[in-house]
Amino acid sequence: QVQLVESGGGLVQAGGSLRLSCAASGRTFNMYAMGWFRQAPGKEREFVAGITWSGGSTYYADFVKGRFTISRDNAKNTVYLQMNSLKPEDTAVYYCAADRGRSTIVKTFPAEYDYWGQGTQVTVSS
Numbered sequence: 113q114v115q116l117v118e119s120g121g122g123l124v125q126a127g128g129s130l131r132l133s134c135a136a137s138g139r140t141f142n143m144y145a146m147g148w149f150r151q152a153p154g155k156e157r158e159f160v161a162g163i164t165w166s167g168g169s170t171y172y173a174d175f176v177k178g179r180f181t182i183s184r185d186n187a188k189n190t191v192y193l194q195m196n197s198l199k200p201e202d203t204a205v206y207y208c209a210a211d212r213g214r215s216t217i218v219k220t221f222p223a224e225y226d227y228w229g230q231g232t233q234v235t236v237s238s
Contacts, residue, residue, distance in 0.1 A: 113138065113227075114136055114137060114138045114140070114141070114144065114210050114226075114227045115136070115137040115138070115227070116134055116135070116136050116137075116208050116209070116210060116227055116228065116229035117134070117135050117136075117229055117230070118132060118133065118134050118206065118207065118208050118229045118230065118231060118232040119132070119133050119134075119135070119232060120132040120133050120232060121206060121232030121233045121234045122233075122234070122235070123235045123236075123237065124198055124234075124235070124236055124237070125236070125237050126198060126199055126200055126236055126237065126238050127197060127198065128198050128236070129194070129195060129196045129197075129198065130195045130198065130234060131192060131193070131194050131195070132148070132192065132193040132195065132206055132208075132232060132234075133190055133191075133192055134146070134148075134190065134191045134192075134193075134208030134229055135188075135189060135190050136189045136190070136191070136210065137189070138189070141186060141189040141210075142165060142186040143165055143212070143214060144165055144210040144211055144212060144227075145162065145163065145164050145165050145210070145211040145213065145214070145215060145218065145219065146162065146163050146182075146184060146191040146208060146209070146210055146211070147159065147160075147161065147162035147163075147208070147209045147210075147211065147218070147219065147220075147225055148160040148161045148162070148182060148191075148193045148206060148207070148208055148209075149206070149207045149208075149209060149222060150202075150204035150205065150206045150207070150234075151204055151205050151207070151231075152203060152204040152205075155204075157207070157222050158173065159173055159220040159221070159222075160172070160173055160176055160180065160193070160206070161173065161176060161180055161181075161182040161193060162182065162218035162219065162220065163182045163183070163184055163191065163218065164215065164216055164217075164218060165214050167183070167184050167186070168216075169216060169217070169218060170182050170218065171218035171220070173220075175201075176195075176202075179195065179196050179197045179198075180193060180194065180195050180196070181193070181194040181196075182194075191208060193206070193208075195234070198234075198236045199236060200236045200237065200238045201236075202234060202236050203234060203235050203236050204233075204234060205231040205232065205233050205234075206231060206232050206233075206234050207228055207229055207230075207231045208228075208229045209222070209225035209226075209227060209228050209229070210225060210226060210227040210228075211224060211225045211226060212226045212227075
Protein backbone atom coordinates (compact mmCIF):
# COMPACT_ATOMS: atom_id res chain seq x y z
CA GLN A 113 0.00 0.00 0.00
CA VAL A 114 1.26 3.44 -0.93
CA GLN A 115 -0.13 6.77 0.23
CA LEU A 116 0.44 9.80 -1.96
CA VAL A 117 0.18 13.43 -0.90
CA GLU A 118 0.41 16.24 -3.42
CA SER A 119 1.42 19.81 -2.63
CA GLY A 120 2.51 22.95 -4.41
CA GLY A 121 -0.67 23.96 -6.17
CA GLY A 122 -2.02 27.49 -6.10
CA LEU A 123 -3.00 30.55 -8.08
CA VAL A 124 -0.56 31.89 -10.66
CA GLN A 125 -0.74 34.30 -13.57
CA ALA A 126 -0.43 33.12 -17.13
CA GLY A 127 3.23 32.67 -18.03
CA GLY A 128 4.17 31.85 -14.46
CA SER A 129 5.54 28.69 -12.91
CA LEU A 130 4.66 26.22 -10.19
CA ARG A 131 6.33 23.08 -8.90
CA LEU A 132 4.12 20.30 -7.68
CA SER A 133 5.41 17.67 -5.31
CA CYS A 134 4.03 14.24 -4.52
CA ALA A 135 5.33 12.58 -1.38
CA ALA A 136 4.88 8.85 -1.08
CA SER A 137 4.83 6.68 1.99
CA GLY A 138 6.31 3.23 2.08
CA ARG A 139 9.68 1.66 1.46
CA THR A 140 8.97 0.53 -2.08
CA PHE A 141 8.53 3.90 -3.76
CA ASN A 142 11.47 3.24 -6.03
CA MET A 143 9.63 0.24 -7.45
CA TYR A 144 6.70 2.28 -8.76
CA ALA A 145 6.31 4.16 -11.97
CA MET A 146 4.69 7.53 -11.30
CA GLY A 147 2.34 9.71 -13.25
CA TRP A 148 0.72 13.09 -13.07
CA PHE A 149 -2.85 13.55 -14.27
CA ARG A 150 -5.23 16.47 -14.19
CA GLN A 151 -8.96 16.99 -14.23
CA ALA A 152 -10.75 20.21 -15.07
CA PRO A 153 -14.41 20.79 -14.15
CA GLY A 154 -16.71 18.87 -16.46
CA LYS A 155 -13.84 17.04 -18.13
CA GLU A 156 -12.34 13.60 -17.82
CA ARG A 157 -9.09 12.99 -16.01
CA GLU A 158 -6.21 13.22 -18.45
CA PHE A 159 -2.59 12.16 -18.49
CA VAL A 160 -0.01 14.91 -18.12
CA ALA A 161 3.38 13.27 -17.56
CA GLY A 162 4.91 10.04 -16.34
CA ILE A 163 8.23 8.60 -15.27
CA THR A 164 9.36 5.00 -14.98
CA TRP A 165 10.43 3.46 -11.69
CA SER A 166 14.08 3.96 -12.48
CA GLY A 167 13.61 7.49 -13.75
CA GLY A 168 15.21 6.43 -16.98
CA SER A 169 12.24 7.23 -19.15
CA THR A 170 9.69 10.03 -19.15
CA TYR A 171 6.70 10.76 -21.33
CA TYR A 172 4.55 13.84 -21.74
CA ALA A 173 1.19 14.75 -23.16
CA ASP A 174 1.59 16.87 -26.27
CA PHE A 175 -0.04 19.86 -24.66
CA VAL A 176 2.70 20.13 -21.99
CA LYS A 177 5.79 19.18 -23.97
CA GLY A 178 8.48 21.79 -23.59
CA ARG A 179 6.71 23.42 -20.65
CA PHE A 180 6.45 20.74 -17.93
CA THR A 181 9.15 18.48 -16.53
CA ILE A 182 8.61 15.40 -14.38
CA SER A 183 11.37 14.13 -12.12
CA ARG A 184 11.77 11.92 -9.08
CA ASP A 185 14.01 11.65 -6.07
CA ASN A 186 13.82 8.09 -4.79
CA ALA A 187 15.85 8.95 -1.71
CA LYS A 188 13.09 11.38 -0.71
CA ASN A 189 10.18 9.24 -1.95
CA THR A 190 9.03 12.21 -3.98
CA VAL A 191 8.05 12.93 -7.56
CA TYR A 192 7.91 16.45 -8.93
CA LEU A 193 6.18 18.26 -11.75
CA GLN A 194 7.83 21.53 -12.73
CA MET A 195 5.32 23.59 -14.68
CA ASN A 196 6.52 26.60 -16.65
CA SER A 197 4.81 28.95 -19.09
CA LEU A 198 1.46 28.14 -17.54
CA LYS A 199 -1.70 28.87 -19.48
CA PRO A 200 -5.28 29.39 -18.29
CA GLU A 201 -6.19 26.07 -19.89
CA ASP A 202 -3.80 24.35 -17.47
CA THR A 203 -6.26 25.12 -14.68
CA ALA A 204 -7.31 21.84 -13.07
CA VAL A 205 -6.90 19.60 -10.08
CA TYR A 206 -3.60 17.78 -10.47
CA TYR A 207 -3.20 14.23 -9.18
CA CYS A 208 -0.19 12.02 -8.81
CA ALA A 209 -0.54 8.30 -9.22
CA ALA A 210 1.61 5.21 -8.69
CA ASP A 211 1.83 2.15 -10.91
CA ARG A 212 2.99 -1.05 -9.20
CA GLY A 213 4.17 -2.66 -12.40
CA ARG A 214 7.85 -2.28 -13.13
CA SER A 215 7.23 -1.46 -16.73
CA THR A 216 9.87 0.26 -18.80
CA ILE A 217 7.08 2.09 -20.59
CA VAL A 218 5.16 5.00 -19.10
CA LYS A 219 1.45 4.24 -18.90
CA THR A 220 -1.03 6.94 -19.84
CA PHE A 221 -4.46 5.65 -18.81
CA PRO A 222 -5.80 6.31 -15.30
CA ALA A 223 -7.01 2.71 -14.95
CA GLU A 224 -3.42 1.50 -15.27
CA TYR A 225 -2.42 3.18 -12.02
CA ASP A 226 -2.98 1.58 -8.62
CA TYR A 227 -2.71 4.41 -6.10
CA TRP A 228 -3.81 8.03 -6.20
CA GLY A 229 -3.31 11.17 -4.18
CA GLN A 230 -6.08 13.53 -3.17
CA GLY A 231 -5.13 16.18 -5.72
CA THR A 232 -3.94 19.77 -5.61
CA GLN A 233 -5.66 22.70 -7.30
CA VAL A 234 -3.79 24.70 -9.91
CA THR A 235 -5.45 27.88 -11.13
CA VAL A 236 -3.91 29.99 -13.87
CA SER A 237 -5.37 33.46 -14.35
CA SER A 238 -5.27 35.30 -17.68
